[in-house]
Amino acid sequence: MICMEKLVMVDGKxxxxxxxxxxxxxxxxxxxxxxxxxxxxxTKGRFVLHSISDEEKKFKLCKVVKKELTIKKVxxxxxxxxxTIRYPDPLISVGDVVKVDIATGKPMSFQKFEMGKQAxxxxxxxxxxxxIIQKVEKHPGSFDIAIVKDASGNTFATRLGNIFVIGDxxxxxxxxxxxxxxKLSILEERDMVxxxxxx
Numbered sequence: 001m002i003c004m005e006k007l008v009m010v011d012g013k014x015x016x017x018x019x020x021x022x023x024x025x026x027x028x029x030x031x032x033x034x035x036x037x038x039x040x041x042x043t044k045g046r047f048v049l050h051s052i053s054d055e056e057k058k059f060k061l062c063k064v065v066k067k068e069l070t071i072k073k074v075x076x077x078x079x080x081x082x083x084t085i086r087y088p089d090p091l092i093s094v095g096d097v098v099k100v101d102i103a104t105g106k107p108m109s110f111q112k113f114e115m116g117k118q119a120x121x122x123x124x125x126x127x128x129x130x131x132i133i134q135k136v137e138k139h140p141g142s143f144d145i146a147i148v149k150d151a152s153g154n155t156f157a158t159r160l161g162n163i164f165v166i167g168d169x170x171x172x173x174x175x176x177x178x179x180x181x182x183k184l185s186i187l188e189e190r191d192m193v194x195x196x197x198x199x
Contacts, residue, residue, distance in 0.1 A: 007032050011060065018132040019027055022165075024122060025060045025079060025174075027052070027102060041120065043183040045127030047187075050177040059108060061173060062098050063120060063164050097165040099173060111165045111173070120181060123162040130181025131171055136160060150159065152182050 003018045009029040010022050022028055022039055027050065029036045035056045037049035062079035062103070067088075069075055077088045079098060085107060092098065095113040100106070104190050111117060121129050131150035144160040148162060166172045184192065 001189045018138045025062065025081070027060055029056050029057060033188075039126030040174075040177055041122065042177055043179050044182060046124075048177050050175070052175060056175065058103065058172050059099050059101055061164075061166060062100050064092060064094050064096050064098060067092070067094050081186050084128045095160075102139070111167065113163070113165055116169050117165045117168060118167045119146075119163045121158050123129075124158050126158050126183070128181065129156065130166070130172075130176060130182050131156070133163065133165075150182050151180065154183075 003016050006014045006016060006033065007030055007188075008015055010020060011026055012029075022046075022048070022096065023042070025038060027036065028039060028040045030138050033073060036052055036054070037045055038056070038060075040050045042048045050170040062081055064077045066078040067075070074086055076084055077092060078084055078087045079100070083100065084106065085098070085100075085105075088098070088107060089110060091112070092107075093111050093113075096110050097113075098110045099109045101108050106154075115135060117128065117133050118128050118181055119133055121127050126148075129148070129150060131148035134149050134155065136144055136146050146160050146163050147155060147157050149155045165173055
């Protein structure tokens, strides 16, 4: 009923289908209740609705998955959410992340995939973790592996395809949900719950 009354917007467009697929980095809005969220992973790899500001709902981050020329030699890129952007910046390549203006669909800026950038893991056991890219190991004929170090100093490895750059070493283009992408061990989680129950 809520969807049919045109009260739900995904990426700035009204969606009336309750089964409309919303994915990673999508902005979900309910203007009537003044709620706006970004769909993002928590440290356990589950989708969470992370509440965002009016400024942050104007854009989304899109990972470039393909870069090619059309038959008429028009350069274009395809992003992880299925957008096609014509005449992109020539410096953008596959694996980079583009900051897209939701209202116009035009790229505002982009982050190169480089060592020292901050990234979120989008698949696998470490989905939802955030850290700084340390190095990339090349494995010809198999999956290339990226080594990532999180804010608490833990290093972990994941496939290169699971990396989603979200900012520089110091700043991120988006705000992060609680936990800031740092995965706690079972014991640390237990201690946190114990502290809460005592309080």
